[in-house]
Amino acid sequence: MRVRYGTPMHESATLSSDADGIRVDPAILARLAYKLAYTVPQAAEAIGMGERTLWALVRSGAIRSYKVGASRRISRAALLEFIEQQENAG
Numbered sequence: 001m002r003v004r005y006g007t008p009m010h011e012s013a014t015l016s017s018d019a020d021g022i023r024v025d026p027a028i029l030a031r032l033a034y035k036l037a038y039t040v041p042q043a044a045e046a047i048g049m050g051e052r053t054l055w056a057l058v059r060s061g062a063i064r065s066y067k068v069g070a071s072r073r074i075s076r077a078a079l080l081e082f083i084e085q086q087e088n089a090g
Contacts, residue, residue: 047079
């Protein structure tokens with residue numbers, strides 16, 4: 001599933017590589033740097049995506065997630081992998 005990001009940040013930002021070789025927009029990386037896992041609303045805000053879109057991606061398996069009690073969590077690594085896949089797709 002290809003996702004088009006709607007915020008100007010994604011259109012003008014450059015890519016960089018981290019130690020693992022994952023290419024990620026530095027602005028997104030800065031917003032993701034302080035936590036290891038996020039709720040769906042937090043993850044949506046961090047990557048500039050709507051919650052409904054992110055929920056759809058989680059349900060489809062395009063973004064890995066796990067449950068903690070009744071709450072769904074998405075790891076920082078899963079978000080970075082998804083972003084890298086989107087960058088490589090287009």
